[in-house]
Amino acid sequence: MKVTVVGAGAVGASCAEYIAVKDFADEIVLVDIKEGFAEGKAMDLMQTASLNGFDSTITGTTNDYSKTAGSDVAVITSGIPRKPGMTREELIGINAGIVKTVATSIIEHSPNVIIIVVSNPMDTMAYLAHKATGLPKNRIIGMGGALDSARFKYRLAEALDCPQSDVEGMVIGGHSDTGMVPLIEKAVRNSVPVSEFLSEEKMSEVVEATKVGGATLTKLLGTSAWYAPGAAVSELVKAIALDSKKMFPCSALLEGEYGLNDISLGVPCVLGKNGIEKIVEISLSDAEKAKLAASAEGVKAVNDLLEV
Numbered sequence: 393m394k395v396t397v398v399g400a401g402a403v404g405a406s407c408a409e410y411i412a413v414k415d416f417a418d419e420i421v422l423v424d425i426k427e428g429f430a431e432g433k434a435m436d437l438m439q440t441a442s443l444n445g446f447d448s449t450i451t452g453t454t455n456d457y458s459k460t461a462g463s464d465v466a467v468i469t470s471g472i473p474r475k476p477g478m479t480r481e482e483l484i485g486i487n488a489g490i491v492k493t494v495a496t497s498i499i500e501h502s503p504n505v506i507i508i509v510v511s512n513p514m515d516t517m518a519y520l521a522h523k524a525t526g527l528p529k530n531r532i533i534g535m536g537g538a539l540d541s542a543r544f545k546y547r548l549a550e551a552l553d554c555p556q557s558d559v560e561g562m563v564i565g566g567h568s569d570t571g572m573v574p575l576i577e578k579a580v581r582n583s584v585p586v587s588e589f590l591s592e593e594k595m596s597e598v599v600e601a602t603k604v605g606g607a608t609l610t611k612l613l614g615t616s617a618w619y620a621p622g623a624a625v626s627e628l629v630k631a632i633a634l635d636s637k638k639m640f641p642c643s644a645l646l647e648g649e650y651g652l653n654d655i656s657l658g659v660p661c662v663l664g665k666n667g668i669e670k671i672v673e674i675s676l677s678d679a680e681k682a683k684l685a686a687s688a689e690g691v692k693a694v695n696d697l698l699e700v
């Protein structure tokens with residue numbers, strides 16, 4: 393398995409590190425536009441191989457896509473992150489041009505690649521990647537829901553005062569401060585609905601803290617987060633590499649699923665060697681349906697700003 397990661401910044405490097413440490417890829421290629429940066433990150437990471445016990449090779453290149461040829465998976469993290477006080481949507485002006493060029497360059501050298509889009513505003517960037525490349529819908533995956541669900545589980549475990557391994561929960565909808573839909577009615581602690589343990593007020597607090605998870609970290613860090621984003625991407629790549637058929641909420645192109653069309657939005661997806669192998673339509677309560685519809689409206693309004 394050959395994996396390309398475009399953007400060797402905070403998220404790209406973290407993603408490459410987790411993929412290497414999990415040791416399921418033969419080759420990881422880091423690409424960045426900044427001269428020598430990807431080469432430096434790759435060399436630094438390779439010097440952890442004997443310490444961390446992995447055999448994947450990591451190389452870096454300054455924008456030479458011939459080095460990415462034959463990639464099975466390519467992750468797009470290139471673009472600017474937000475600063476405190478900004479929304480992800482404000483990044484569209486700069487990141488749309490970057491994502492479009494990068495997606496086109498990747499498929500020139502890797503026609504069979506599966507692309508994972510991370511750059512923000514992610515749902516709109518995933519939609520743009522579809523428009524720019526024309527790849528079939530199973531081969532473009534937007535990463536947001538896997539991260540948001542991890543943050544949901546963190547907040548649930550905090551509220552329940554229990555280990556994260558005791559809880560299950562999923563976030564669907566757009567990867568935005570207002571558009572995320574944490575499925576609190578379906579969240580469980582060891583198969584028991586969390587409503588058995590938490591008050592309505594506490595559950596609302598968990599939902600709200602989950603939705604602004606990225607903004608909270610951006611305020612603390614001065615730029616957006618990278619460890620959990622990198623780990624979330626590495627889990628999606630692993631599911632593809634191992635053909636594991638695991639289910640993650642991913643931003644997928646919808647063609648009638650959930651009553652939505654012509655939009656990339658976070659919904660449960662089964663991942664395997666072909667990328668998105670199935671979009672899973674789960675039953676939603678009326679309240680969940682209304683939230684998902686509102687989330688889709690928000691993403692569509694951002695998509696309308698694209699020049700495609």
Ligand SMILES: NC(=O)c1ccc[n+]([C@@H]2O[C@H](COP(=O)([O-])OP(=O)(O)OC[C@H]3O[C@@H](n4cnc5c(N)ncnc54)[C@H](O)[C@@H]3O)[C@@H](O)[C@H]2O)c1
Nearest residue numbers: 399401402403424425470471472473510511512514535621
């Ligand atoms: N979807 C998610 O869940 C999620 C999570 C975290 C971050 N993000 C997004 O990921 C993006 C990257 O965040 P970061 O913290 O790594 O930023 P960063 O600034 O640390 O890294 C971005 C890198 O992209 C490179 N780059 C810019 N234009 C390029 C191009 N045309 N080709 C190749 N490389 C290019 C830059 O030189 C830089 O090294 C941001 O848009 C951020 O909002 C998304």
Ligand SMILES: O=C(O)C[C@H](O)C(=O)O
Nearest residue numbers: 474480512606607616617
């Ligand atoms: O919050 C951000 O801007 C980055 C990313 O989307 C995140 O959720 O960490």
